[in-house]
Amino acid sequence: MKRRDFLKFIGAGGVGTGLGILFGQAIKPPGSKLIPYLIPPEDVIPGIANWYASACTQCAAGCGILVKIMDGRAKKVEGNPLHPISGGKLCVRGQAGLQSLYNPDRIPGPLRRKGARGTNSFEPISWEEALSEVTAKLKELSDKGENDKLYLLTSALSGHLGRLTDDFMAGYGSTNTINHDLFDYRNLRYANSAAMRLDAIPHYDIENTQYLLSFGADFASTWLSPVNLSRGYGEMRQGEYRERGKFVQVEPRISLTAANADEWVPAKPGSEAILALAIAKLIVDSGHYTGADASAWKALLAPFGLTYAAEATDLDKKKIRHIATEFMNTRPSLAIGGESISAYSNGVSGLVAVNILNHVAGNLGIKGGVRANDRDLFAGTRAKKVGPGIDALIRAAEAKEVGMLLHYNNNPAFTTPGTVKAAEALKNVPYIVSFSSFMDETTVLSDIILPANMSYEDWGDHFADPAPGYQVATLMQPVISPVYKTRSLGDTIMELGRGVGGAVAEKMPGGTFADHIKESWSKLYSQNKGMSASALTFERFWRDTLATGGWWPEGAYKEQKLSVTPKRVARHVSKEPAKFDGAATQYPLHLISYAQAGHLDGRGANIPWLQELPDPVTSVVWGSWVEINPKTAARLGVKMGDMVEIESPHGKIQSPVFLYQGIRPDTVAMPIGQGHTLYGRYAEKRGANPIEILPSTVDKRTGVYALNSTRVRILKTGRPGDLVKMDVSTDELGRNIVQTIAPGATGKVPPSSHH
């Protein structure tokens, strides 16, 4: 054999061997290897999770939630599918609650002020020490006989915790319970109470309506009960076995909700009430309204003629008439009033106007309209009267009439206009106790901090307001043990009450707050027929309730007539438009401050997920911006991202420009939520807070600061801003990305076209 041939042979042999190995590999069954790198994530063996029902406390809506617990840690929050408010769904803030729970900037345990007030200098102390110090202070105040100088400042506390604090205050001898939240719908409550004699916020039945006319209600992101209303919205649009409902939004800018509307009606800021009344007048005049008091309505609405309204609202007459025609002819229709109609100096009037509109169109008390809610299960014991507002506390503090302040879970130093100087006022209070979880602008003023558990770590209950037409009682249970050295607020209050002794101690229930909740529910069980009917014994009922997350008589809606009479509302109807600070010549632009989807009133700003969540409308992350119409911006000579100064008669702030076609040229808008000076690493020194430059204008009837009651001017700074937005281009360039279909091209048509 020649050498060359030998090599050929070797070569061929090598190939043959390779072939053999390959075939050998090929016919092996899969999975006979060592730990392969070929593991798609689906083969990771899932762990076993436990689910606990509770209620979401990120806003006041009270969605029922399920918390996924693995290894004693909360992993995910999801809507409780059984729960009538959330129906298994949840909004951004609800989802992000866990990052509030596990926030690295939570106050880890009791703190006592060390340095000067407001310098954020605290030292950790033990719970015993903290409780005894506060008890001593309470006693001291009581000994001085200044019991009525004790103030309690909280967000609206839900359920039995609220009742416990009421008892505490009553036992102590003080009536100064101040509930404050930037968006707590006081105007809405007041207007409903005045117009319809309703204590509870009614259920706005978006789900079943065929025509939704919204006056600036941003229900898709923040307004009232966003998850519940959004669920209704989805059904209204594409629910099975029904026609597609039409949706018109009146708002000076295209909010997230307005973006979903079929028509956007950019009425001039402050004129929304006039528009509502003008539509009501058209309806009454057309003879659609057949009530006995039609002539009274006619008289009341007489000043709101179409010409006047068109001029005041800066809208086309045809458009107003068109809306009026559709609104009355489409059955059922529904008008709702949100922030942009209520955030003026005459906010209550606007909301009353919406009620009038609903009344004359015949939308009150019907399916697909406004449906009354029962008083919650506390009826009679804790009426939801509109109590004193934050301005009462600030006035008292300025007058040095506050002896001691108990503060929990809100941030007036951030959410009240800069001109009010809330922080300055609170510095006059000799002793402030805070139960807050985060060191924010208000908490830092306190002398001692007794951090409360978060809702995931604590017992509690929530009674939905607005409820979906029937009562919803949600039970909260501790789903994990406290992450930090915090204590149940209920336990703390009870212990303080017992420590002070006397009348307070008597009012305090025995045992722990957990016992108290169970006991209270057993009372509810025995008082409430629906509850007792659902289970044989209370223990059984309690076990079921803990598992399902609460109690609600599903679908037990009681028809309840609702009406508005001219007499009741006459004093709220006036031709006088909203007042704005700043002369139009000097300050040519209206400023709209609105709740940002993720941050609401600023409370979400310390949650990294929400900071990094692009704003649904502008896609801006990690900062604030000011929305300006491109035409206005061209006139001012500013472009996207430029830093500008927004100056009102009460101050100025800086913010980068966001050019937005969807805003009136005479209006600029800024989101609320950023601009914290103190609120943990994720929130601090980021963006600007538009509330700082707002006037202290309040609606006298409710004490609510009017967010949209100032004009501003925009000044160039010449510097680039720090705008970070995720959308580079919002121009579709004809690429058919979001495809649309004209109404009527499918089976679902807007009902108005039937007429």
Place this chain on the structure above:
Amino acid sequence: MNQPVLGLFPHVDSMVEAAVGLKDTGYTVTVFSPIPLGDALDPIVVRKNYIRYFALFGAFIGLFFGIILTLGTAALYVLPRGGLPIWPITPTLLLTYESIILFGVIWTLIGFFIVARKPNFGKQIYDPKVAIDSFGLLVEDIREDKIEEVEQLLKSFGADEVNRVEKS
């Protein structure tokens, strides 16, 4: 005992003439040169091109290697991707093309090593001058009595230098 003789020529043509003459006489001649002489050597020796078989063989191995590698391994783990067939044609062709070239090149090199008997670090007859400007003519298989004659012959053809050489 054969004593090889190396004649160093300054000119190609004289060297070739000498080589032809000696070869015709029956001596074994080997030409050393600093440059490839190509067809100038045709009068002395014509060689067959064996390299082409190696190249062809390498190309065939490459062909099989490419096909087996791509198709065989695809059968090893059946992982669909992008809606392409598990045994896709175009990539197989492409990779086979590359492997044909790779193996063709490698086998050509191996072929050269074999037919040129390289590397060879053993003792060989060599004169560094042939790497510069001399054309060497090595004459082997000389009967002992003919050495002088060959030397004379080389000189007469124009060799600068004629040496009796040994393997070094």
Place this chain on the structure above:
Amino acid sequence: MDNISYKEVNEDVVRTMTKTGWKYWVALILCAGLAVALWGVPWGYQIYVGQGVTGLNTPTFWGIYLANFVFWIGISHSGTLLSAILFITATPWRRSIYRSAEAITFFSVLTAAIFIFVHMGRPWNFYWTMPYFTTRQLWVNFTSPIMFDVFAISTYMTSSVIFLYFGSIPDLAAVRDRVTGWRKPVYTYLSLGWRGTDAEWHWLSKSYTFFAVFIIPLAVSVHSIVSWDFALSMVPGLNKTIFAPYFVVGAIFSGTAAIVTLMVCFRKAMKVEKYITLMHFDKLCMLLLVMSLLWSYINVVEVFSGWFANTSAENETLRYRMFLAPHSYMFWLMILTNSILPLLFIFRRLRTSIFVCVVVSIGINVGMWIERYLIVATSLPRKFLPNMWHDYIPSLLEISVTVGSFFFFAMLFLIFVKVWPSISIYEVKEDIGFPMRKGFKRH
């Protein structure tokens, strides 16, 4: 080359390897130092911290590193491909420059190959792209253009090294005879016992022909495959059928320009003007001119067909590339250097002016680098969904690595000229001709 003797050639070439002035050492240390400082250190940092130190972002996942990769692959096309084509077509002027040109090929392929690892997210797992048997079910996807790359480039690198080494064997033998000390055994082994017999020369030239034949289609396929990394995607601006010839032409264009630039430096530094003459520059510049015209033609075709298609995606990419991108002036600079300046080579006077050659060839290399950069950096930022568009601006680190790669390449070349006969001794001698009794006879 009439006045050069065979002996002189040997002496000159060996001199370039053995006589080393201080300037050489300064240059070498400078290049090596800068290569480490500008490339090695930042790359180490990037591996430690992550790809986040680059300017890459969500639509623009490929940036300057990929541009460098394509650029260096392009440079590589000068040497081996030109050498092979000119060898097959028996072009005489190839002989004194092809060795260095092949070295350029090897070093630039090496640089390019390293850039693949530079751009990877987890370069420590690079061997997962190699087809080898493991018990952990690692295998490679042969439908991936990246896999084509791995195959093509490793084949190319292997073949180029063989081609370079194989052609050098007789010269290594010549060097072996002339050196002493540590060099002696090194070149003894490198030359494989070459003697220069007629049989050796015969097999050498036969084998060499085969290598050349193998290498020409390989080189064309390599750059086609590199272009398919882009062209097989659906990204507007990358998904172009013309990319394969475009890249091949561009590669030869840039490679030839690189040869011109390097030859100017080389002949100056090594004082080998008598081997690399103005005639060589004349020929190379003619080649450049042809390539420039071809390149311009394809470029026009690319732009025109994109414009003619008149789809939103194509239009946007073109608009972005020419006017809107952060560095859109680069497009026009590229047109100047690649299409307009080479037109100077129409004139023989300018073809033989070293100054013009240097200016234009450097310009072409800059332009060709820009071309690769623009292809990547102005297509990916404008993909299909306008919401996700995002400009790409390379970070300082990326720029430093890019600059460092040039020093790395220079370092390799500097080492090469000292350890390898950088001018083919025996082929220059062929150029001189066979010494006959009646003088030299040329082929």
Place this chain on the structure above:
Amino acid sequence: MSGILTRIKDKLKSYRVPGYRTKFDYKWTMVVDLDRCSGCEACVVACYAENNLPVVGKRDCDVSRRFSWIRIERYVEGEYPDVKVKFIPIMCQHCDTAPCEIGCPVYATYHNQDGLNVQVYNRCVGTFTCATYCTYDVRRFNWFTYKWDAPLEQQLNPDVTVREMGVMEKCTFCIQRIRVAKDTAKDEGRKVTDGDMQTACMQSCPTDAITFGDMNDPNSKVSKLAKSPRRYRLLEELDTDPSVIYLKRVMDDKKGSGNGHGSSHG
């Protein structure tokens, strides 16, 4: 020899290859009703929570390195006062002829038996090819090894890997939940049906815009919704055959982009 061939054949059969061999067990499909979608982004945060997506901070957001596997894109058209804002949630489309899968040299991404486009983090070497080839820009790269400020890491979902630096990732259709549903169904000796599992985004969506299910099951909700006359798929002209079906938004859009005549641009 024939024995070997049969065994190879059996092996090939044991993998159910989508589309072109035998039918696969499941064909996971997502239907997104753009008429329901309000753009509230609840899905985005739900995805962050479920899939351990890191928060990258303002600087990295600025260079477009945000991690959301699902994002809401918004398109604004018209001038004041006739402005239309449109939203579309975009996540990995799990294309049946996915461009990304072709690109990966190491099979870190490929099609699995359920028609899902899976990503094997362990295998990924980070060549970026998949992300470059992706026509929907849904792939996300771990530019750094991201850290969670303690104790935020206690929230991390143990069913989902935390990815290290240099690895590509993307929406998985919540494959860990699919796995749980399949396990449960297997224990009960049946196939996975509607209601057995929801993806995190679908679960949170307040307007019920997102529906997820098995297209091979003719009774599933997605099968029914997919027959809607409003059906379309994103960039369908690219022929990537996505598993995500969109239902057109009902809108009085004068341009009528959905009615076949694209608006003129360029």
